[in-house]
Amino acid sequence: MALVLSPEPPLTDWMAALDLQIAKSAAFFAAKPVILECGLLGPDDAGLDALVPALLERGIRLVEIEGADPDWPATEGWTWPQGYSGGRAIGAIEIPEEAPAPPPDPSRASLVIDEPVRSGQTVSFPDGDVVVMGSVASGAEVSAGGSVHIYGTLRGRAFAGAGGNAAGRILCSRLNAELVAIGGVYMTAEDIPASHLGRAVQVRLDGERLVLLPLD
16 A cells, blocks of 8 residues: 655645654654655746655655656656556545653563554554564554564554664564564565465564564
C-alpha cells in the first residue's frame, strides 16, 4: 500500500503542516512507499525546486511523482523515482496520534507490553527494545530504537533500529507482517518469502538487505 501526498501552495505552509504531522507520529512515514501528487501545483510556485529534496531529507521514500513535468525548470534538480503501477485509490488515511514514550528508566533498556497491540495503535520506544507479550494486529505499529520481540503473531508493522541502529532485530513467534524494517531498510508483505510465513522468524540487517532466519 502506497500513501499519497498532495502538496498545495504556499509550499512553506504545507511543509510546516507536514512537519507537525511527522512530529505527532515519527514512524508514520518510515519505510512506507509514497506517491507525490503535484496536481495542485504549477511550474512557477515558490519553493517547488526544493520540494522533493525536502521530502527525501525527512526520510520519505517516493515511488512515483505525478502531476509534475521533468521539463519544468524548477524540477530539474529533482530525483525522479521509477514508476509504481497496479495501484488503486482507497481513500484518505488519518495519521494516528502517537502517545509519547515514557521517560527512560536507567534500570532497564526495554519496554514490555503485557497485552496485544490492537489495530490502529502505535507503540514507540526509541531508547531500547520493545517486548510484546501478545500479538500485533494488522494496522498496528511497533517501533523500537533497539530490537522488537513479539511473543505472538506479527500481522502489522514492526520497525527495529529506529534512528539508524543497524544492530536491531525483529523476532516473532509467527510472521504474517504487513511490513518489517530495520535501520530504514524495509520489506513489505509481498516481499516476504512464503516459506517464512506463519513461522517463528528472526529478521536482521545484513548490509543493505534484510535477512530472515527461521527460529523453529
